[in-house]
Each structure stands twice: as C-alpha cells, then as structure tokens.
Amino acid sequence: MLVVLLVVWMAYSVMSSLWTSANGAPWVPTKLRTVRRLLEMVQVRAGETVYDLGSGDGRVLIVAARGFGARGVGIELDPVRVLWTRLFVLLLGLRKKVEVRQGNFFTQDFRDADVVVCYLLTSTNRRLGDKLIEDLRPGTRVISNAFPFPDWELVEEDLEHRIYLYRIP
Ligand SMILES: C[S@@+](CC[C@H](N)C(=O)[O-])C[C@H]1O[C@@H](n2cnc3c(N)ncnc32)[C@H](O)[C@@H]1O
Numbered sequence: 589m590l591v592v593l594l595v596v597w598m599a600y601s602v603m604s605s606l607w608t609s610a611n612g613a614p615w616v617p618t619k620l621r622t623v624r625r626l627l628e629m630v631q632v633r634a635g636e637t638v639y640d641l642g643s644g645d646g647r648v649l650i651v652a653a654r655g656f657g658a659r660g661v662g663i664e665l666d667p668v669r670v671l672w673t674r675l676f677v678l679l680l681g682l683r684k685k686v687e688v689r690q691g692n693f694f695t696q697d698f699r700d701a702d703v704v705v706c707y708l709l710t711s712t713n714r715r716l717g718d719k720l721i722e723d724l725r726p727g728t729r730v731i732s733n734a735f736p737f738p739d740w741e742l743v744e745e746d747l748e749h750r751i752y753l754y755r756i757p
Pocket residue numbers: 608609611612613614615616617618640641642643644645646647648663664665666669691692693694706707708
C-alpha cells in the first residue's frame with residue numbers, strides 16, 4: 589500500500605512539474621525568511637491586496653495576511669497545491685483574508701492588486717510583462733523573487749536575497 593502511494597505521489601510530482609514548467613515555472617517554494625524580506629521590501633500595508641502569481645502552497649499569501657494585515661489572493665495552476673493551500677488557510681482561520689484561485693495567471697484577472705508577487709522564470713516574466721502593464725493600475729508594485737523582468741526599469745533590488753522591485757508606470 590505504501591509503495592502504491594509512493595508511486596502515485598512520484599508520478600504526480602513529475603507530471604505536475606512538467607506541466608507547470610511548460611506553463612510558467614515549476615514549484616520551488618520561497619524560503620520563509622525571503623518571503624518576509626520580500627513583503628517588507630515592497631512595503632505591504634494593512635488592507636492592501638497582494639496577489640501571488642503561481643502561489644504554490646500559499647506561504648506568501650499566509651505571511652502577507654498574518655504578518656502584514658493584507659488580503660492575499662493566489663492564482664495557482666496545480667489543483668493539488670490549491671487544495672493544500674485551502675486546507676492551511678482553513679486551519680489557520682484565514683478564510684476571510686486569503687483566497688486561492690485555480691487557474692492560469694496568463695488568463696486571469698488581477699486588476700485589483702496593490703502588490704503583485706512573482707517567483708517564476710525570466711522567460712515567463714518577459715511573456716507576462718505586457719499583461720501586467722496593460723492590466724494593473726499605475727503605481728502598482730510588482731516584486732519578483734530570483735528572476736528579474738529584463739525589460740523593466742528597476743526601482744530597488746536586494747542582491748543578497750535576489751529580489752527585484754518594480755512599479756507600474
Ligand atoms: C517557483 S514556484 C513559486 C511558489 C510560491 N509563489 C512561492 O514563492 O513559494 C512557481 C509556482 O507557479 C505555478 N505556476 C506556473 N505556471 C503557472 C501559470 N501559468 N498559472 C498559475 N500558476 C502557475 C507553479 O505550479 C508553482 O507553484
């Protein structure tokens with residue numbers, strides 16, 4: 589039984605990784621220390637709406653809600669990770685503050701964002717850049733973990749944590 593579960597889990601992991609990589613990025617969770625640094629750097633304020641594009645297990649949303657008083661909205665392709673995030677959110681009593689939508693961020697609406705967090709790939713950022721500029725309000729902060737938006741003007745960078753901050757013109 590254990591072997592069957594292990595095989596199912598491994599098959600799911602490989603398929604999920606191939607699928608999400610082809611659509612934007614594989615799942616690699618941000619270290620919690622970096623999540624905090626990232627949210628501090630982008631100066632999240634209580635009541636603001638923070639989107640995490642490709643929200644993984646929901647850690648960015650949870651820290652944004654618990655530590656900064658923000659509303660967190662995640663968009664995540666992988667339905668298993670969406671369920672997993674919903675379970676964490678339920679257990680932590682954050683249902684009013686954190687929401688996760690299953691879907692592809694290239695086709696979703698996130699115009700109401702005050703802050704957008706990305707941990708994707710440079711090639712995905714390049715593809716996503718035009719949608720962000722078209723959809724987001726001027727002044728919206730976009731913060732990217734590990735991979736810059738190559739064509740955008742940088743507002744601030746943290747070289748130690750490899751975090752890049754931008755503002756929609
Ligand atoms: C590098 S992980 C980052 C996870 C999380 N944001 C964090 O910082 O811990 C990228 C996530 O994006 C998701 N993803 C990739 N392409 C996507 C797409 N087109 N739409 C929605 N989610 C996507 C992956 O499934 C994965 O969970």
